[in-house]
Amino acid sequence: MTYIEAAKNRAKEYLSGKNQIMLAIESSCDETAAAVLRGGREILSMSVHSQIGIHRKYGGVVPEIASRSHVERIGDVVNSALSEAGLTLGNVGAVAVTYGPGLAGALLVGISYAKGLCMAQRLPLVGVNHIAGHIAANYLTHPTLEPPFVCLVASGGHSDIVLVKRYNEFELIGKTRDDAAGEAFDKAARALGLPYPGGPELEVLAHLGNSRAYAFRSEFNARPTLEFSFSGIKTELINVMHIAKQRNEEVSRADVAASFQRAVVEILAEKAVLAAKLTGVSALALAGGVSANLSLRETMRSRAKQEDIAFFAPDTRLCTDNAAMIACAGHHALLTGRLDDLSLNVEPGLGL
Ligand code: KG4
Ligand code: ZN
Numbered sequence: 001m002t003y004i005e006a007a008k009n010r011a012k013e014y015l016s017g018k019n020q021i022m023l024a025i026e027s028s029c030d031e032t033a034a035a036v037l038r039g040g041r042e043i044l045s046m047s048v049h050s051q052i053g054i055h056r057k058y059g060g061v062v063p064e065i066a067s068r069s070h071v072e073r074i075g076d077v078v079n080s081a082l083s084e085a086g087l088t089l090g091n092v093g094a095v096a097v098t099y100g101p102g103l104a105g106a107l108l109v110g111i112s113y114a115k116g117l118c119m120a121q122r123l124p125l126v127g128v129n130h131i132a133g134h135i136a137a138n139y140l141t142h143p144t145l146e147p148p149f150v151c152l153v154a155s156g157g158h159s160d161i162v163l164v165k166r167y168n169e170f171e172l173i174g175k176t177r178d179d180a181a182g183e184a185f186d187k188a189a190r191a192l193g194l195p196y197p198g199g200p201e202l203e204v205l206a207h208l209g210n211s212r213a214y215a216f217r218s219e220f221n222a223r224p225t226l227e228f229s230f231s232g233i234k235t236e237l238i239n240v241m242h243i244a245k246q247r248n249e250e251v252s253r254a255d256v257a258a259s260f261q262r263a264v265v266e267i268l269a270e271k272a273v274l275a276a277k278l279t280g281v282s283a284l285a286l287a288g289g290v291s292a293n294l295s296l297r298e299t300m301r302s303r304a305k306q307e308d309i310a311f312f313a314p315d316t317r318l319c320t321d322n323a324a325m326i327a328c329a330g331h332h333a334l335l336t337g338r339l340d341d342l343s344l345n346v347e348p349g350l351g352l
Contacts, residue, residue, distance in 0.1 A: 004341050006122035010093065011339050014124065019093035022334075023117070024327035025078065027110030028102025028130050029156070030054075030061045032073040034081035035323035036092075040331035041143055043324045045084035046317075049073045052197065059196050060186075067105035074113050081323070089121055096330020099127040100350030101157065107346040115342050125340045126330040130321075131155075131352050134287040135164060136329035137314035137322075145312055148281050152272040154296070155288030156182035156197070159268070161226055161275045162352060164285075167332035170352040174226025174275055181264060181290045184230035188260050191238045192253050203293055206261040209254030214240065216263035221270075226278070228271050233263045261295055269299045276309050285312040292319040 013019050020040065026033040030051040036044040051069050055061045082088060097114035100107060111127075118125040135151045147164045150173075159181045161174030179187065182199055189198020194205065218232030237260050244251040268290075276284045284304050290296060297313050304311040318325055 007124040011124040014093045021093045022327045023092045024096040024323040025110045026323040026326045027070045031321040033323035034078040036085040037327040047081040063103045070109035094124045096126045100347030104348045127340045128330045132329045133325040137318040137325035138285045141314045149283035150276045151285040153288045154181040154290035168336040178231040206258040209258030211258035211262040213255035214259035265296045273303045283310045289320045
């Protein structure tokens with residue numbers, strides 16, 4: 001029997017509910033991650049190796065170094081996900097892997113490893129879109145959530161407003177015209193002298209400041225459309241820091257951080273709620289690394305409530321890159337007929 005015939009048979013077993021153990025691998029950026037899920041929504045284990053410490057001294061992710069670190073870690077990360085779940089490779093029913101969007105070399109490590117496992121064990125292989133993975137993190141936290149809903153995906157590389165029509169059917173209905181939300185947080189944090197990745201550091205500093213100290217505003221975002229922009233407010237923040245330095249004046253970094261965070265959060269919350277209203281859905285979800293931001297979660301929750309829209313966000317541990325969300329998205333992709341062969345390749349610029 002050829003590999004693909006065997007994989008199709010195993011996929012049928014998975015679909016019949018006989019063995020719904022999904023092993024997933026995620027390596028699109030600076031986290032090497034693996035996870036095991038049962039039945040698409042029950043997390044048996046999660047293993048993540050973060051490269052933050054490695055890239056911090058460069059102020060951002062260095063793609064070559066990321067790929068090398070993935071190669072060094074992936075075997076251990078997959079093995080520890082399996083052993084934490086109390087399973088071996090022989091128990092796995094299918095393998096999901098992120099194939100884009102992300103860094104080409106980094107993605108290639110995960111894909112190659114997944115293909116090796118599938119070939120050796122004759123397992124079905126499912127390629128997963130990283131953004132669909134972030135959205136699926138919500139299903140893991142909220143077992144009753146199902147499409148249709150609107151999801152704001154705010155990560156380091158994306159700020160997308162997505163209409164989730166079905167588990168595997170998406171429509172991009174809004175996006176940033178320049179920086180992604182996480183990118184804006186990271187650049188602002190850098191201007192404030194905070195280490196990479198700046199988002200979480202900026203949030204901590206913002207707690208100590210007055211969010212009304214500066215009015216970071218951009219006319220572009222006042223239009224009632226689903227397109228938004230962060231470059232204006234980011235430039236305003238950089239100017240505040242610059243001018244203070246030139247004049248040798250003291251500036252409260254906490255006030256700047258708090259005001260910047262408020263500006264970004266207001267834009268995101270406003271546009272996401274507007275999207276839910278325009279599409280007429282009754283549920284709004286949040287996803288991506290920036291969804292770990294408490295101010296964003298709380299602001300979206302209260303704005304959604306005012307409009308009678310239900311609000312969902314993933315558990316904090318599922319907000320940033322992980323493989324449980326990839327396993328969940330992979331489960332739904334397999335259920336709706338996706339099955340890849342060993343020619344699956346990376347797609348660094350993959351859209352939804
Ligand atoms: O989704 P993610 O882990 O990786 C990508 O797919 O990009 O998102 C990482 C981004 C980084 O820009 C990071 O600064 C931001 O999410 N981030 C945050 C917070 N936690 C992570 N931004 C604001 N507040 C946070 N608490
Ligand atoms: Zn991500």
